[in-house]
Amino acid sequence: MTAPHVLIVDDDPALLQALPETLRLRMNGVTVDTADSAAAALERITARDYDAIVTDIRMPGMDGLTLLAEILGRRPDTPTLMITGHGEEDLAVRALRGGAYDFIQKPIDRDQFVASLHRAIAAHALNRLVKERQLALERCAIELEKIAEKLGREEARVLIVDDDPALLQALPETLRLRMNGVTVDTADSAAAALERITARDYDAIVTDIRMPGMDGLTLLAEILGRRPDTPTLMITGHGEYDLALRSLRGGAYDFIQKPIDRDRFVASLHRAIEAHALNRREKDRRSALGRCVSELELIVVKLGREGGASHE
Numbered sequence: 001m002t003a004p005h006v007l008i009v010d011d012d013p014a015l016l017q018a019l020p021e022t023l024r025l026r027m028n029g030v031t032v033d034t035a036d037s038a039a040a041a042l043e044r045i046t047a048r049d050y051d052a053i054v055t056d057i058r059m060p061g062m063d064g065l066t067l068l069a070e071i072l073g074r075r076p077d078t079p080t081l082m083i084t085g086h087g088e089e090d091l092a093v094r095a096l097r098g099g100a101y102d103f104i105q106k107p108i109d110r111d112q113f114v115a116s117l118h119r120a121i122a123a124h125a126l127n128r129l130v131k132e133r134q135l136a137l138e139r140c141a142i143e144l145e146k147i148a149e150k151l152g153r154e155e156a157r158v159l160i161v162d163d164d165p166a167l168l169q170a171l172p173e174t175l176r177l178r179m180n181g182v183t184v185d186t187a188d189s190a191a192a193a194l195e196r197i198t199a200r201d202y203d204a205i206v207t208d209i210r211m212p213g214m215d216g217l218t219l220l221a222e223i224l225g226r227r228p229d230t231p232t233l234m235i236t237g238h239g240e241y242d243l244a245l246r247s248l249r250g251g252a253y254d255f256i257q258k259p260i261d262r263d264r265f266v267a268s269l270h271r272a273i274e275a276h277a278l279n280r281r282e283k284d285r286r287s288a289l290g291r292c293v294s295e296l297e298l299i300v301v302k303l304g305r306e307g308g309a310s311h312e
Helices: 013-026 038-047 064-074 089-097 110-150 165-178 190-199 216-226 241-249 262-310
Strands: 005-009 031-035 052-056 080-084 102-105 157-161 183-187 204-208 232-236 254-257
Touching: 005 013, 005 038, 013 031, 013 110, 031 038, 038 052, 038 064, 052 064, 052 110, 064 080, 064 089, 080 089, 080 110, 089 102, 102 110, 110 262, 157 165, 157 190, 165 183, 165 262, 183 190, 190 204, 190 216, 204 216, 204 262, 216 232, 216 241, 232 241, 232 262, 241 254, 254 262
Parallel strands: 005 031, 005 052, 052 080, 080 102, 157 183, 157 204, 204 232, 232 254
Antiparallel strands: none
């Protein structure tokens, strides 16, 4: 548990000296602030969040019960202990009904005072950690909802790689006509494709196998090394089943034979883009859950420490 910070409010100078000294002797690491009036106490309460507040009920000006109401309005989670005179049971009851954590009777029993204050501080710490846990769960839920909402809403981006200028014009036009919202980039060589792939993450890549210089199979290996989650469709010549098999075994998502059947091409590319989007969202979801679990584990550890401290 972090070192507790306590505020003691009383118009009696002797008590304002004696109670902090008692706490420093009997509670390790406690920091005690004092205020000689309710007005001074409110200034301190406005400036910082205390782990517990101790206040006399009978004070000139604003009394302790009125101060209690102010504390509950400004710092509703801060436990407040009320000091009552001997035999003032009616004030004690009014204090408890008004939201006080406990009451301490004068003459003050030091052991009872310290024990009650210790319970109040532990309860405040546990309440704070429970709220942190609730906030963490809410953040997790919001993050996961945002990830779910993103499914299908993002515009797909495709790269087509071919050394044939006619195909580099025809395929993007086909996609723009048949797939809503798709953005198509082109590259006329594997080297140009690698520059684009390095610069951005595509939803799918379509590449011819037979190209001068670096061929499609070598490009496929480079894609898998740099962007292993990006599905790649290979364009093969008619009857080149050996190349089609090599591309699939090499990690291609699918192959498209020339002459290209536009319907089959669009359907295969659509499946590839969907698979990539789902895979990315699943990774985002796992990453978000991992962060949530880590945050909650830290809070659970804190709860265990606070719970252990409350029984010491």
